[in-house]
Amino acid sequence: MQWPREEGDVTSSPRSSSNMSLNGEEEDLEWEPPTEAEMKVIQARRERQDQISKVMGEYLLKGYKMLAECCDVCGNILMQDRARRNYCVSCQELDSDVDKDNPALNAQAALSQVRERRLAAHSPAPSDPAHVNGDAGGAVPQPRPEHCEGAAAGGRAVAPAPSAPAPPTPPAAVATSPAPCRATPASAASLPATAPPVLRVAEEAVLSKMRWASGQLQSCASLESSIQLCQLISSCAASLRSLREISQ
Amino acid sequence: MLTREEAPSPGYSGKRRLDCVICVEMPQVRRLHQKHVMQVACALEAVVLRIFGPEGGQVLFTRENGHVMLSRSGTRILTALRLDHPLARMMVECVWKHSGQTGDGSKSFILLLASLLRTIYATGSKELNVSRVYNSREAAESASARRLADQTVAFALEELEDLIAVAVAPYGFSLSAKTLTASTQSASHSDRVHVEKLIASFFHTRLGFAHSDFMGELIFKLLLNWSCKNDKSSSSDNSRSFQGNLYVDSNGCQADSASLSLRFLNDNFHALHTPVSGFPVSSSRLIEGQVIHRDFATHDQDSRQDPVKAVVLTVSLQPKWLNASDTMEIGNGTHRKSIVHFSAWAECSLEHIFATLQALGVSVLLSAVKQSDAVLTLATQAQIRVVECIGEDELALFLHLSGASAVSDCWGIKPEHIASLTFCRSILLGAHRYVHVAFSDSREQQPCNIIICGLGEGQTDQYAGAVQDVIHMLRTTWEPQGIATKAPSSISPGCVIPAGGIFELLLHRALLQHGHSHAISKHTPVVRQVLADAILHLPRHVHSGNERHFLQIQSKVWSLPDRNPFQPDGLFCKPGFSQAHCGNKSSQGEAEQSMYCSLFNNNKTVSELESVSCKYHLILAVLHCVKNLLRLDAVLHTPTQLHPKSLQLTYSSEDED
Numbered sequence: 001m002q003w004p005r006e007e008g009d010v011t012s013s014p015r016s017s018s019n020m021s022l023n024g025e026e027e028d029l030e031w032e033p034p035t036e037a038e039m040k041v042i043q044a045r046r047e048r049q050d051q052i053s054k055v056m057g058e059y060l061l062k063g064y065k066m067l068a069e070c071c072d073v074c075g076n077i078l079m080q081d082r083a084r085r086n087y088c089v090s091c092q093e094l095d096s097d098v099d100k101d102n103p104a105l106n107a108q109a110a111l112s113q114v115r116e117r118r119l120a121a122h123s124p125a126p127s128d129p130a131h132v133n134g135d136a137g138g139a140v141p142q143p144r145p146e147h148c149e150g151a152a153a154g155g156r157a158v159a160p161a162p163s164a165p166a167p168p169t170p171p172a173a174v175a176t177s178p179a180p181c182r183a184t185p186a187s188a189a190s191l192p193a194t195a196p197p198v199l200r201v202a203e204e205a206v207l208s209k210m211r212w213a214s215g216q217l218q219s220c221a222s223l224e225s226s227i228q229l230c231q232l233i234s235s236c237a238a239s240l241r242s243l244r245e246i247s248q
Numbered sequence: 249m250l251t252r253e254e255a256p257s258p259g260y261s262g263k264r265r266l267d268c269v270i271c272v273e274m275p276q277v278r279r280l281h282q283k284h285v286m287q288v289a290c291a292l293e294a295v296v297l298r299i300f301g302p303e304g305g306q307v308l309f310t311r312e313n314g315h316v317m318l319s320r321s322g323t324r325i326l327t328a329l330r331l332d333h334p335l336a337r338m339m340v341e342c343v344w345k346h347s348g349q350t351g352d353g354s355k356s357f358i359l360l361l362a363s364l365l366r367t368i369y370a371t372g373s374k375e376l377n378v379s380r381v382y383n384s385r386e387a388a389e390s391a392s393a394r395r396l397a398d399q400t401v402a403f404a405l406e407e408l409e410d411l412i413a414v415a416v417a418p419y420g421f422s423l424s425a426k427t428l429t430a431s432t433q434s435a436s437h438s439d440r441v442h443v444e445k446l447i448a449s450f451f452h453t454r455l456g457f458a459h460s461d462f463m464g465e466l467i468f469k470l471l472l473n474w475s476c477k478n479d480k481s482s483s484s485d486n487s488r489s490f491q492g493n494l495y496v497d498s499n500g501c502q503a504d505s506a507s508l509s510l511r512f513l514n515d516n517f518h519a520l521h522t523p524v525s526g527f528p529v530s531s532s533r534l535i536e537g538q539v540i541h542r543d544f545a546t547h548d549q550d551s552r553q554d555p556v557k558a559v560v561l562t563v564s565l566q567p568k569w570l571n572a573s574d575t576m577e578i579g580n581g582t583h584r585k586s587i588v589h590f591s592a593w594a595e596c597s598l599e600h601i602f603a604t605l606q607a608l609g610v611s612v613l614l615s616a617v618k619q620s621d622a623v624l625t626l627a628t629q630a631q632i633r634v635v636e637c638i639g640e641d642e643l644a645l646f647l648h649l650s651g652a653s654a655v656s657d658c659w660g661i662k663p664e665h666i667a668s669l670t671f672c673r674s675i676l677l678g679a680h681r682y683v684h685v686a687f688s689d690s691r692e693q694q695p696c697n698i699i700i701c702g703l704g705e706g707q708t709d710q711y712a713g714a715v716q717d718v719i720h721m722l723r724t725t726w727e728p729q730g731i732a733t734k735a736p737s738s739i740s741p742g743c744v745i746p747a748g749g750i751f752e753l754l755l756h757r758a759l760l761q762h763g764h765s766h767a768i769s770k771h772t773p774v775v776r777q778v779l780a781d782a783i784l785h786l787p788r789h790v791h792s793g794n795e796r797h798f799l800q801i802q803s804k805v806w807s808l809p810d811r812n813p814f815q816p817d818g819l820f821c822k823p824g825f826s827q828a829h830c831g832n833k834s835s836q837g838e839a840e841q842s843m844y845c846s847l848f849n850n851n852k853t854v855s856e857l858e859s860v861s862c863k864y865h866l867i868l869a870v871l872h873c874v875k876n877l878l879r880l881d882a883v884l885h886t887p888t889q890l891h892p893k894s895l896q897l898t899y900s901s902e903d904e905d
Binding site: 054 | 330
């Protein structure tokens with residue numbers, strides 16, 4: 001199906017068109033009130049954006065420069081300090097939004113999303129709310145820009161994944177967990193059959209995200225993005241480990 | 249519509265120059281998303297919120313040479329930020345242009361801009377146009393936001409002014425421009441107090457509470473002085489440009505003398521003020537006459553008290569006979585003259601000029617150019633004082649005030665070139681010595697110069713900038729014509745309203761009432777709702793530290809008598825009908841003044857005032873800016889700089905690039 005171009009559309013990116021489902025474009029264009037979970041996500045995102053803007057304002061008053069470029073990872077506008085180092089407010093200072101709200105990375109978010117769906121479908125809720133370690137994908141607040149350079153050199157408190165063919169970690173990175181964890185081959189093992197379906201859903205989501213990240217990592221040329229992807233994979237591995245621990 | 253931005257480095261491919269003849273460089277294009285627009289607007293909003301409101305702070309600027317300056321001026325702070333993002337630059341440029349025209353409202357501009365963008369995006373995502381097909385939901389939302397912005401601008405241009413004139417302005421009152429022109433008898437005391445209060449409120453928001461009342465009184469005296477002067481200078485034998493009490497400008501609108509004098513002050517501000525550093529602000533004062541910001545080039549022997557005659561020169565008295573690469577042939581012919589004869593002849597001619605000047609009784613020469621040493625020596629011998637290198641604007645003002653004309657040909661000095669002065673002497677202001685002149689016309693009022701003092705150079709500059717901006721603001725308040733249609737404005741000139749968010753609350757209520765009425769209007773209620781929601785954020789920010797106070801004011805405004813602008817049959821009540829209800833000097837106006845005073849202030853005294861006209865222009869300017877922002881689709885990175893930096897950034901270091 002050919003979509004007519006809107007006037008002034010200079011570039012077409014495949015991501016933008018993928019947002020639109022091919023079936024029922026009318027449904028997508030009509031505004032429906034968001035569900036409670038979506039409201040929470042929207043509220044959280046709005047607060048996060050407000051926080052980012054406030055921090056950016058503070059940096060502007062400190063003499064930082066607002067660049068015309070955006071961060072590769074989160075898409076927010078980059079700042080530059082007097083020493084001409086680029087700095088992304090959201091990646092390096094605030095908690096990552098993706099990890100908290102994206103059900104693919106955070107099992108807690110996945111659980112709550114599934115619960116919402118069940119409530120909406122009027123089906124009985126699962127009896128035992130599985131308690132998953134929500135911090136599997138979370139990142140500790142990044143150190144201030146005066147101490148680090150680049151988005152990934154902030155030293156996340158996540159162990160590097162030795163299984164994936166990762167590029168060498170930059171020497172400025174602060175490794176808070178020096179002991180390498182044994183990465184469980186993600187594709188080989190799977191949850192036992194007696195695991196509740198909610199965990200299966202979560203596991204599938206994590207696996208799909210890990211597959212995507214691995215694919216991206218192979219074609220990635222940027223150092224910082226590679227480091228980010230490796231950390232994502234290690235977060236997925238940690239999530240999977242937690243899921244399996246629960247199911248056992 | 250595309251906007252261009254510089255890229256830090258050219259994006260050439262890796263080919264060597266020897267290999268390829270043509271190297272095509274594709275400019276990097278990046279689409280602009282709603283998220284980016286909001287982020288830039290919100291970042292600037294966060295900067296402004298730190299300095300906004302009565303509790304707002306100041307920003308300390310530091311330069312590499314160690315100079316520091318404290319400022320609360322929104323324009324100064326925004327233009328000093330280091331912004332490479334084209335959207336941010338565009339917003340700051342809009343702020344700059346707006347504050348250049350109206351003198352105020354730079355912080356409110358950014359706050360209103362951010363809240364309008366938020367409201368438009370939020371409303372736009374709900375009001376998608378399903379009749380067109382878009383590539384993505386985001387494209388649909390962008391188109392919807394753009395459409396909504398266009399509709400809001402159209403509404404503001406067509407109906408907003410009338411709405412303000414009918415539903416908001418009556419809660420304020422009009423300050424008659426005659427307050428500035430009339431003598432003490434006819435102007436009411438309360439009007440004078442209100443004008444001073446209006447000026448003081450401006451200084452309060454701009455520079456803080458200290459000295460705001462003092463500056464209010466001082467500026468009022470300055471205006472009174474100049475307005476009286478202009479009023480009395482409308483006699484027929486006057487050769488100046490004032491053509492009577494009413495002046496018809498290029499738009500065909502009438503301006504009274506107060507408006508004229510404000511324009512005059514604005515155009516000649518540089519020559520009419522003297523910044524003096526090193527003294528407290530309370531030392532600022534007015535002095536009669538004009539201060540020429542140069543010192544005497546010749547030794548001032550004795551300052552005579554007699555009426556002094558002065559001549560303005562625009563050329564050097566000793567003309568330059570030879571320029572570089574010129575040759576002059578002397579001694580050709582029968583007389584066989586030599587260079588000695590020539591220089592003697594030149595000197596003789598100069599002496600002749602000075603003899604003419606002495607015969608005319610001239611004792612002061614005011615020169616736009618540097619005079620030669622021979623001229624200065626002869627002037628000293630002839631006891632004529634010389635001031636050199638005077639700025640064009642100061643000389644133009646001098647000629648205007650004295651009625652003389654400048655000498656362009658040193659051989660033709662005539663009586664009409666002579667200006668009569670009461671005195672012409674040195675004056676020591678701070679660390680500088682200037683020339684102080686007073687004009688000996690038969691008028692009752694003398695022109696005056698305002699001396700603005702400050703503890704440091706930075707503070708003095710700030711106060712001088714604030715004085716100039718307050719003149720802009722007063723001009724906008726009293727300027728009769730409308731901006732959009734160039735027709736006479738429906739908002740009465742001089743209309744002011746109590747400050748502190750009253751205007752926004754009243755307008756919010758009026759917009760919602762307008763939306764609920766049965767009035768025939770081609771603009772959808774959505775547009776009015778968008779504007780009403782966006783405008784409510786301003787008073788919230790003003791009272792952000794005191795929510796309870798905000799609610800109290802809001803409930804007071806809500807409880808005001810309902811001035812529904814719509815007649816019972818639903819037709820919109822035209823401003824001409826309700827102009828009679830505006831608070832002029834009629835008794836009805838007095839009654840209304842006391843009504844609003846009692847509503848907003850128990851003391852029956854006015855706390856702070858702001859101009860309705862300035863607020864209206866602010867809303868229009870912000871809407872235009874929003875409309876232009878939402879029309880942007882993509883950013884094009886170019887390797888070279890396309891336009892020079894248009895803004896004068898005083899405290900930013902442009903060492904890079």
